[in-house]
Amino acid sequence: MxxxxxxxxxxxxxxxxxxxxxxxxxxVTSYGAIAKALGAARSARMVGWAMxxxxxxxxxxxxxxxxxxxxxxxxxxxxxTNLMQQLLENEGIEVIDNQIVDFEKHFWLPDVxx
DNA sequence: AAGGTGACCGGCC
DNA sequence: TGGCCGGCCACCT
Numbered sequence: 001m002x003x004x005x006x007x008x009x010x011x012x013x014x015x016x017x018x019x020x021x022x023x024x025x026x027x028v029t030s031y032g033a034i035a036k037a038l039g040a041a042r043s044a045r046m047v048g049w050a051m052x053x054x055x056x057x058x059x060x061x062x063x064x065x066x067x068x069x070x071x072x073x074x075x076x077x078x079x080x081t082n083l084m085q086q087l088l089e090n091e092g093i094e095v096i097d098n099q100i101v102d103f104e105k106h107f108w109l110p111d112v113x114x
Numbered sequence: 115a116a117g118g119t120g121a122c123c124g125g126c127c
Numbered sequence: 128t129g130g131c132c133g134g135c136c137a138c139c140t
Contacts, residue, residue, distance in 0.1 A: 012136080012137070013137090030122090030123095031121075031122055031123085032122070032123060032124095035122085035123090035135090040135070040136070041123085041135095042122095042123075042124090042134065042135050042136090043122090043134090043135045043136050043137085044122040044123055044135085045119095045120060045121090045122050045123085045134090045135065045136070045137090046120090046122090046135070046136045046137060046138095047121090047122075048120065048121040048122055049119090049120050049121080049122095049136080049137065049138070050137090051121055052120070052121065052138095053138090062121080065121080066121090067121075067122065067123090068122075068123065068124095072121090073121050073122085074121035075121085076121075077121060116140105117139105117140090118138105118139085118140085119137105119138085119139080119140100120136105120137095120138090120139105122134105122135095123133105123134090123135100124132105124133095124134090125131105125132090125133090125134105126130105126131085126132080126133100127129105127130090127131080127132095
């Protein structure tokens with residue numbers, strides 16, 4: 001749909017999606033990590049913005065993307081309030097109070113795959 | 115065209 | 128110790 005021409009964003013967004021899409025189950029990553037993988041570590045905001053667009057992308061496991069604090073900052077954007085937490089727990093990730101337990105342990109670095 | 119915003123990060127006061 | 132601010136890039140109104 002939308003056989004539109006290339007929007008400058010498509011390129012950037014697509015990269016973010018590609019990274020998030022590569023996140024293995026039971027693993028989580030941070031915006032900064034993705035941004036860094038894109039070559040814009042300081043543009044973590046953009047990553048979050050891209051995730052916002054990922055709302056329409058069911059292929060994007062945004063629930064595996066959290067902030068550097070290991071907190072489900074974006075859970076507010078999911079359908080249910082605790083849906084994000086449920087998904088993570090379903091993958092074996094323990095989440096308490098919207099915060100991932102042993103976050104660094106479940107942390108997945110995108111550059112490793114790249 | 116310009117300004118404001120956005121699921122952030124890091125440093126500084 | 129905590130809160131505030133700037134920076135980054137792109138999108139939206």
